[in-house]
Amino acid sequence: MPRQARLDAPGTLHHVIMRGIESGKVVGDREDRENFVSRMGKIASDTETVIYAWALMPNHAHILLRSGPHGLSKYMRRFLTGYAITYNRRHTRYGHLFQNRFKSIVCDEDTYFRELVRYIHLNPLRAELVKDMAELERYPWCGHGVIMGRIKHDWQDRGYVLSWFGSSGGGAKKAYRKYVREGIAQGRRPELVGGGLIRTLGGWSQVLSLRRNREKVLTDERILGSGDFVERVVREADERLDYQLQAGERKQRVNQLIQEVCNREKINIKELRAGSRRGPLSQVRSQVAVQLVEKYGIPLAEVARQLGVSTSAISKIVTRVSRE
Numbered sequence: 001m002p003r004q005a006r007l008d009a010p011g012t013l014h015h016v017i018m019r020g021i022e023s024g025k026v027v028g029d030r031e032d033r034e035n036f037v038s039r040m041g042k043i044a045s046d047t048e049t050v051i052y053a054w055a056l057m058p059n060h061a062h063i064l065l066r067s068g069p070h071g072l073s074k075y076m077r078r079f080l081t082g083y084a085i086t087y088n089r090r091h092t093r094y095g096h097l098f099q100n101r102f103k104s105i106v107c108d109e110d111t112y113f114r115e116l117v118r119y120i121h122l123n124p125l126r127a128e129l130v131k132d133m134a135e136l137e138r139y140p141w142c143g144h145g146v147i148m149g150r151i152k153h154d155w156q157d158r159g160y161v162l163s164w165f166g167s168s169g170g171g172a173k174k175a176y177r178k179y180v181r182e183g184i185a186q187g188r189r190p191e192l193v194g195g196g197l198i199r200t201l202g203g204w205s206q207v208l209s210l211r212r213n214r215e216k217v218l219t220d221e222r223i224l225g226s227g228d229f230v231e232r233v234v235r236e237a238d239e240r241l242d243y244q245l246q247a248g249e250r251k252q253r254v255n256q257l258i259q260e261v262c263n264r265e266k267i268n269i270k271e272l273r274a275g276s277r278r279g280p281l282s283q284v285r286s287q288v289a290v291q292l293v294e295k296y297g298i299p300l301a302e303v304a305r306q307l308g309v310s311t312s313a314i315s316k317i318v319t320r321v322s323r324e
């Protein structure tokens with residue numbers, strides 16, 4: 001069966017998994033790990049890719065990220081190719097280091113963002129690379145320590161992750177730690193990385209229930225979300241093929257409006273597009289979203305990608321403003 005094309009729209013939330021070829025190691029020592037992490041962060045900054053969570057394991061790695069203006073593939077190609085070249089040179093080896101194709105799963109942010117951050121950051125603990133939560137907070141090869149403020153990486157969006165757990169720094173950090181700790185008992189979560197039907201329904205019990213009732217639901221192994229979310233993402237991907245002829249003009253309008261509003265409100269455009277909620281950014285994002293949808297007729301999904309939030313978030317903004 002031929003493999004499916006990537007769902008690679010800019011601004012999409014992806015859970016990316018890369019594995020060593022034939023289950024082999026992708027890092028051998030501390031220098032490899034430092035090289036991997038520094039490249040991951042530097043190229044993310046260069047390509048405006050936003051990283052929320054990550055874990056580097058001996059033979060694979062996980063990253064939760066929002067793709068930049070040029071999509072996911074450009075970031076991953078630069079990152080993995082550059083790393084593999086330096087790794088092979090250091091270890092006097094030849095050939096592929098990673099499996100031919102990294103795995104990327106488009107995620108329903110409203111439903112799965114917090115769960116994915118927790119799942120990814122618990123990887124070292126599940127694999128017994130660290131013995132407890134206290135050691136995980138100091139573990140340098142995982143993004144959990146960054147969220148807890150023990151490790152500093154400017155390229156990881158700590159603020160956005162904590163904003164899901166509270167409005168104050170201390171309270172959000174405490175709630176985040178509690179949430180991650182509660183996830184230890186859940187063990188491995190195959191529904192977050194397994195087959196399309198398992199992911200769509202949230203686990204095998206739901207799959208079996210659906211089969212007993214002979215119900216059908218649209219699934220796609222590239223997507224983590226409900227059947228409705230899967231349908232919307234696939235439909236938007238199809239619509240994007242027809243949309244490309246007009247993309248240049250639309251993109252120009254979108255960029256012009258965002259630039260004008262950011263200049264007027266003295267807002268950092270990168271922060272706005274990265275989904276940050278700090279200060280007046282939420283209010284400015286709402287203002288831009290409503291204008292793009294109502295004045296220019298830009299699709300909700302495109303507005304969401306340009307403003308660094310989910311499609312459902314844009315829908316809620318437009319609905320709320322119209323009611324007001």
